[in-house]
Amino acid sequence: MAGSAKPGRRRAAAASLRYEHRPGKRSGQESKRSSKGDTLFGCLVFLVFTAVVVLLALLDMFWGDDTWEWSADTWPGGAYGFAVFLGALVPCVTTVFFMALGRVAWKSWKAHKIRSLGCTLLAVVCGAAMLQLVSLIYNAQNTGKWGRGADSAPSWVFSNYPWLWAVGLVSTIAMAALLIALAVARQKRTSSTTDAGALEPN
Numbered sequence: 001m002a003g004s005a006k007p008g009r010r011r012a013a014a015a016s017l018r019y020e021h022r023p024g025k026r027s028g029q030e031s032k033r034s035s036k037g038d039t040l041f042g043c044l045v046f047l048v049f050t051a052v053v054v055l056l057a058l059l060d061m062f063w064g065d066d067t068w069e070w071s072a073d074t075w076p077g078g079a080y081g082f083a084v085f086l087g088a089l090v091p092c093v094t095t096v097f098f099m100a101l102g103r104v105a106w107k108s109w110k111a112h113k114i115r116s117l118g119c120t121l122l123a124v125v126c127g128a129a130m131l132q133l134v135s136l137i138y139n140a141q142n143t144g145k146w147g148r149g150a151d152s153a154p155s156w157v158f159s160n161y162p163w164l165w166a167v168g169l170v171s172t173i174a175m176a177a178l179l180i181a182l183a184v185a186r187q188k189r190t191s192s193t194t195d196a197g198a199l200e201p202n
């Protein structure tokens with residue numbers, strides 16, 4: 001019949017109502033997964049840092065005068081040799097710490113998980129080592145008169161080696177100057193190699 005309508009297909013939605021998936025945009029589920037991954041990574045870093053701080057608090061009982069007394073008896077050069085070693089260690093550990101932090105891909109850590117986690121752990125270990133170095137340096141300068149409280153007895157190392165901190169300071173300055181000179185020499189070599197490659201004819 002002419003007036004009867006066929007029970008045909010449903011009409012397609014208008015062009016303005018059609019939704020297309022654009023590959024450039026991330027879906028909401030993928031964004032949530034990425035956010036959870038970043039949160040887990042941040043929690044892992046925080047837990048590792050907290051564990052290191054707790055470990056340092058426990059190890060602090062065994063550091064200080066006992067370490068300096070041990071170095072005075074067994075380290076080559078005695079306490080002064082140990083001070084030279086610690087002074088040279090400060091700029092080296094600091095350099096490794098900042099280099100490790102610089103290689104951590106904070107925004108794209110998922111693409112380099114092993115490198116990011118390894119560099120993060122290395123930075124945490126270097127930070128822990130720096131705290132131990134600071135503790136030993138403080139102990140070497142503990143005159144017993146620091147702070148506003150009542151005076152206390154000076155540390156063993158300060159009583160027996162009052163100028164030990166100066167030896168460590170000279171060692172730190174010398175090692176820092178050496179590292180800076182090596183960095184400048186490497187930068188010059190890299191720039192000269194780059195310039196020579198740019199001047200070569202094709």
